[in-house]
Amino acid sequence: MSAQREMKEKNPWPTPVTVIIIVIGVIAIVALVTVAVFQNKPVHQKYKYGIVLDAGSSHTALYIYEWPAEKDNNTGRVEQKHSCKVKGKGISSYASEPWKAGESLKACMSEAETNVPKERYRETPLYLGATAGMRLLNIENSSASDKVFDAVERALEKSPFSFQGARILSGQEEGAFGWVTVNYLDNRLKQGLLTTGALDLGGASTQISFISDNFDGSESPINSVNFRLYGNDYNLYTHSFLCYGKDQVLKMALAHQTQSGTTTVLDPCFHPGYNETKDYSALYDSPCVSARKPQGAPSKFEHTGRGNFQECQKVIRSLFNFTSCKYSRCSFNGVFQPDLQGPFGAFSAYFFVMNFLNLTDTSIPLEAVKAKLSQYCATSWDELKKKHPDVSDKYLAEYCFSGTYILTLLTEGYNFTAGRYSDVKFIKKIKGSDAGWTLGYMLNLTNMIPAEAPDSPPLPYAGYVSLVTVMTLLIVFLFLLVSLGALWPRCSKQTQIV
Missing domain, CATH: 3.30.420.40 (ATPase, nucleotide binding domain)
Known part of the structure; x- marks a missing residue:
């Protein structure tokens, strides 16, 4: 007797060959991802x-x-x-x-x-x-x-x-390398961004x-x-x-006030109650002022403070020449300067002086900054020493002058007027490194900055790993589909005779 039966076969359990292929595929995925991760993983840095x-x-x-x-x-x-x-x-x-x-x-x-x-x-x-x-x-x-x-x-x-x-x-190198430092640390060179100007103030010179x-x-x-x-x-x-650093410009200011060979200087840039006996020879020992030493000057003079910010500014302005300029525009002393552009970082003595005076916040209106400095300069010398017992008298005595000089240099020398004063940021460090x-x-x-942009990978690290993983899974999936089609029986109808 013969009987005919239709049977639709379901997919059977995987054969040993299929199991091997699947295992190999899984191992390949794991190996590829592991290699990609470890290949790109940062090693112990030297x-x-x-x-x-x-x-x-x-x-x-x-x-x-x-x-x-x-x-x-x-x-x-x-x-x-x-x-x-x-x-x-x-x-x-x-x-x-x-x-x-x-x-x-x-x-x-x-x-x-x-x-x-x-x-x-x-x-x-x-x-x-x-x-x-x-x-x-x-x-x-x-x-x-x-x-x-x-x-x-x-x-x-x-x-x-x-x-x-x-x-x-x-001086040109000092200014240029300061600019490189500021913009390198802020990552503005590699990205080709708007650069930051550099303002450096030392003891004997200042750079812009x-x-x-x-x-x-x-x-x-x-x-x-x-x-x-x-x-x-x-x-x-x-x-x-040169000679416009804070120490040398102080010598020039005192030289301006002792041109007559006086024995007493009533200095508006020093605090009321300040009084010191100073040597003419020590004052005029620098090339910045040596030619100005008055003939027949006494050996010493009394340096007495009277603490007047406005009068101090007048003394400091006398050290700048704003009238002589053979160019289209100048800063001072006949030196060409183009229009200011962009933000500026002011470091070195700029920061240390203004930080001591608590005037580093340039979002404060310029007139308010001047008012605070005027009040500070008018503070009596005895009161100031009691307030800052850990600061040496030499440095403490000069902050009124130095602060007034910085404001005058920025606003009148370089033309950071009231509208542009906020473009200046007083900085000490950038991302943990000193500005300078x-x-x-x-x-x-050391040729650490290449002239040309360095090569960089087309994808970031995370994107690279993700792409490799997705592509691997896709390849293995397609490979399994092909393998299953070849090794696993298809659903079909068969006739069996019994």
Whole structure:
């Protein structure tokens, strides 16, 4: 007897071959994702280091920088690891005892050895850059300047680091490298963003550097510096005013008030009740004022404060020449300056003075800032000393003058008027690194900023892993479909004879 039966077969359990293919597919997925993740996972980072000594007019500071060793000429970010302020005055103050300039650096160099791994000593570059204090000493006594540098170089050559030499930076270099530092730390160079101007104030000079759309360098080539950084071209305006740092300009202000050889100076820039006996020889010991020393002046004079902000501004204005200008526009002393543009970062003495005076908030109207400073200058000397017992008399006495000078320099010298004063931000650090010229100087000497934009992966890390995972799953899924079609019986009708 024969019978016919229709049977629709359901998919059977996977055969051993199918199981093997599935297992292999799963293993492939896991392996591919694991490789992708671990391949792109940051490894234990090794670092390289650089050391820069900033030999300023009033003091010397040491800065240690570090960056990823694998990326030093590409995308690695340089960051400040450590800083050390050298005890004592700037190296230019050791002109009569040059050997002390080298000795003064020992303590900070010892700190550098502690903060840099020993295995990196020999490959760590060490630089010393001297600024306006040594520029003035070189003008006044080049032989003494050479002896100071000899002493400094002998001391640094004994260090375990790769000493690359000591030299005097020009004012233009100081301004330009400060601008590079500010914009590098704020990541404005690589992104090609609107740049930030740089305002630097030291003891012996002050610098202004910024990009302006109406400045191509043709009107005043001496103030022009061209950079090509990360594929972007920059035509930078920069100028350094020697003798207009806060210490030297104070000497000029006192020289202006002692031109008659007086024995008493009633100084509106010092507090009421302040009184000190000072030497004429110490006042006129700088090239910034030496030519102005009055004939037949007495050996000493009484320096007495009377604390008047408005009168102090008049004294400071007398140190600027606003009438002589052969260009389309000038800042002061006949120096060309294009129209101000963009935000500005004011650092070094700008920050320290205004921070002490609690005047770093530039959102406060300019007239309110002047009113607060006027009130501060009118404070009696005795009251001020009681309020700040931990501040030395020398520095405490000068804050009224320095604050008034900063306001006058910014608003009348550089033309940050009431409407533009808020464009200035008083800064000390940017993302943990000190604002100043030292980082820009090291970046330049070590070629850490490429002229062209560095290559970068087309996808970010997370996107890359996600894409690899999705593509892997898709490939395996298609592969399984093909395999199932070939190995698993299709649903069909079969006739069986019994």
